[in-house]
Every structure is written in structure tokens, then in C-alpha cells.
Amino acid sequence: MDRVIVRVKRGLNLAIRDAESSDPYVLIKMANQKLETRVVERNINPEWNEDLALSISDPHLPVQLFVYDKDKFFDDKMGEAEFDINPFLEVAKKRLELEGLQDGTIITKIEPNRQNCLAEESQIVWKDGKVVQNMFLRLKNVESGEVELQLSMENMLGLLRIRVQRGINLAIRDTFSRSSDPCVVFQMGKQKLKTRVVKRSLNPEWNEDLTLCISDPPLPVQLFVYDRDIFSFDDKMGEAEFDINPIVEAVKMGLEGLPDGTTIRTILPNRQNRLVERSQIVWKDGQVVQNMALRLKDVECGEVELQLRWIKLPTPSGL
Structure with missing residues (x-):
């Protein structure tokens, strides 16, 4: 078993849930795991730059992402998304074969389609001696908003x-x-x-x-x-x-x-x-x-x- 580090980088043009802004945080779910970022107050373009560690027991399970506005009594939903971790894991399995690649080499690309929540092309690259995937997810069930993530691997x-x-x-x-x-x-x-x-x-x-x-x-x-x-x-x-x-x-x-x-x-x-x-x-x-x-x-x-x-x-x- 290994852990995938999900770096929740930032939100873009998130929905307004308070008078003029929101107090957003991100919740990541996979199977019975639930991981949360901190709350960024009064910001619809928050920067978290926070690492959440997912333990991978079944790579075929999707990873769910939810954005909430923190309130005193009930947190308001600000959209959700889902992403497939399999493409990243398949490349990560070949890590030893990738040693020696030039830093920044693109290994594979994933295009947006009707099945994924990608806002633009996602690239899996070789960076700083490890496999990394960057992605922008368009939130659904909400009027606006995207979340930028980066995936990397951590050995346990x-x-x-x-x-x-x-x-x-x-x-x-x-x-x-x-x-x-x-x-x-x-x-x-x-x-x-x-x-x-x-x-x-x-x-x-x-x-x-x-x-x-x-x-x-x-x-x-x-x-x-x-x-x-x-x-x-x-x-x-x-x-x-x-x-x-x-x-x-x-x-x-x-x-x-x-x-x-x-x-x-x-x-x-x-x-x-x-x-x-x-x-x-x-x-x-x-x-x-x-x-x-x-x-x-x-x-x-x-x-x-x-x-x-x-x-x-x-x-x-x-x-």
C-alpha cells in the first residue's frame, strides 16, 4: 500500500455563500477516508497549498472532492467533483523505469471529456525525481468554481x-x-x-x-x-x-x-x-x-x- 499526496492548491471563482464572499474549505473522500483542508475566511479565490494523504487500498475507487462554506451551524455546499486516480497510479508503478528522465518531461496527457470533471488538459510529468499530476477540476452542482490539485506519491x-x-x-x-x-x-x-x-x-x-x-x-x-x-x-x-x-x-x-x-x-x-x-x-x-x-x-x-x-x-x- 502507498499513499497519494493530494496537494489542494487553490480555488478559482468559487460560489458566494455569505453576503459578499464565502469561507471555503475542501473535503476529500475515498472509501471510508475523509480529509479536510483548513478554512480560508472571506475569499472566493482561496489559496490552501495544503497536503492531504490518501491511503490507496482499491485504486479503482474514485476520489470525491467537496467544497463547503464554513458556517456556525450548518456548512453550505459550494460544489463537488470526482476524479480517477488510476492513470496516475499506472504511471507511478513505472517509476523505476522513469529514472533519468529530464525534469519536466510530460509522460502522458488526459483530455477533458463528459466523464471527468477536468476544466483543461491534465498532464502527468516527471518532476524533482518523482511522478506528479496537475489538474484543474470544474465543480458541478454549483453556479461557478474550480479547484487546482497536484498528485504525488509517498511511500509508506x-x-x-x-x-x-x-x-x-x-x-x-x-x-x-x-x-x-x-x-x-x-x-x-x-x-x-x-x-x-x-x-x-x-x-x-x-x-x-x-x-x-x-x-x-x-x-x-x-x-x-x-x-x-x-x-x-x-x-x-x-x-x-x-x-x-x-x-x-x-x-x-x-x-x-x-x-x-x-x-x-x-x-x-x-x-x-x-x-x-x-x-x-x-x-x-x-x-x-x-x-x-x-x-x-x-x-x-x-x-x-x-x-x-x-x-x-x-x-x-x-x-
Whole structure:
């Protein structure tokens, strides 16, 4: 599996949804993935220049793009488009064959037609040692507007499965019930994952698996706990950050054949990490696994227990 980086560059002549302008942002969807840009306030020709990373499990699925005007209660639609990622992936598979091409060489062209949303010819080129596709998409179901994108490829090291096990002695945020309705949010770069909400519990048990795509070099993972509210903003219940470099380094050691349960590395609590107690990286069931308990900061109390498990990707063919 690889990731396609969708650079959302800018919008052109977008629709007006407020008095004289709009507050637009872009939502990209593919299968169950949803990725958003930031909001650019009061601008119908916004420049985002923001990278969104799509994990490609089925290249035949279309990528959907939606533009919305950010409002306090309900966001207004400002058009949508759809594009086929297959032409780009087919060229990217031949990347090794393209080494040595002159920078800026056009590899293939895709013409606008009734089936795609292209506003003009889209070119797939060799640029800065990688395959890149530039495109302008004409928004449909709206009076006007285009969005400029650029596609490029990012290789992944693997997948990190985070089992969110439980929270311990979390903070009270609902004074009436003397409890909270907690959920956990993980963020790494542009990736954002969220557990379900456990109602009225300061010691919730999620036992829920979330998966992050890891590239090289790996970024730190941020963890946030929130109390879910229906009629107001979710209340913060603390946060933490953890470094996944130790588990990535263990994976790179090539540990196949170790006895099950072998301890690879022990990480002790210190002022830099949020560990409650020592965290061990072990070889278990043919995978590298790390258990950790994190003490939440910026809150009166609370801990979260996690288990990290490295999921090795199949050897890519050509990519």
C-alpha cells in the first residue's frame, strides 16, 4: 500500500455563500477516508497549498472532492467533483523505469471529456525525481468554481494499529452526573482518528483498534481526550504525545525468528515522555508490539492505556 499526496492548491471563482464572499474549505473522500483542508475566511479565490494523504487500498475507487462554506451551524455546499486516480497510479508503478528522465518531461496527457470533471488538459510529468499530476477540476452542482490539485506519491513504511484499551480516573466534565462521556482523538500530521464515545464513565473501556499510515521519518502521535457534548463544544479532558520511533527502529531490525514474548527494548518514564510506567517493546505472535500507559497533561487527572502493533505491508510490486 502507498499513499497519494493530494496537494489542494487553490480555488478559482468559487460560489458566494455569505453576503459578499464565502469561507471555503475542501473535503476529500475515498472509501471510508475523509480529509479536510483548513478554512480560508472571506475569499472566493482561496489559496490552501495544503497536503492531504490518501491511503490507496482499491485504486479503482474514485476520489470525491467537496467544497463547503464554513458556517456556525450548518456548512453550505459550494460544489463537488470526482476524479480517477488510476492513470496516475499506472504511471507511478513505472517509476523505476522513469529514472533519468529530464525534469519536466510530460509522460502522458488526459483530455477533458463528459466523464471527468477536468476544466483543461491534465498532464502527468516527471518532476524533482518523482511522478506528479496537475489538474484543474470544474465543480458541478454549483453556479461557478474550480479547484487546482497536484498528485504525488509517498511511500509508506507500514501501518501502526493502535488498540485504545481504557481510560483510568479521567476528569469529571459533566457536573450534574459527576461523570463524563469520553472519546479519544489521535492526530499525526494530516491523519486524524477517533474512538467511539463511552457514556458516563471516568474509567471507560474502549478496546477499539485504529490504524495510522506511517511514512519515513515517522512523526510523533498526539492524543486528545474529550468529553462529548451535544449542545456545546466538546470539553477537553487532557492530552499526551508519544514517540513511535522506538517501535519503528525495532521493526527495521528484522526480528523474524525470535522466540514469542522476547523483550526487544524497555523505555523508562522521564520528563520528556508521558509514560506512567516502563513501556516494553516485545516480539509477539510474529509482530512487534508495544504496551504503554500515558499520563494526560493540562488536566487534573487521568491516564490512557494503549497497545501499539506494527502491521507489515506486503512487498510492493513496482511501486
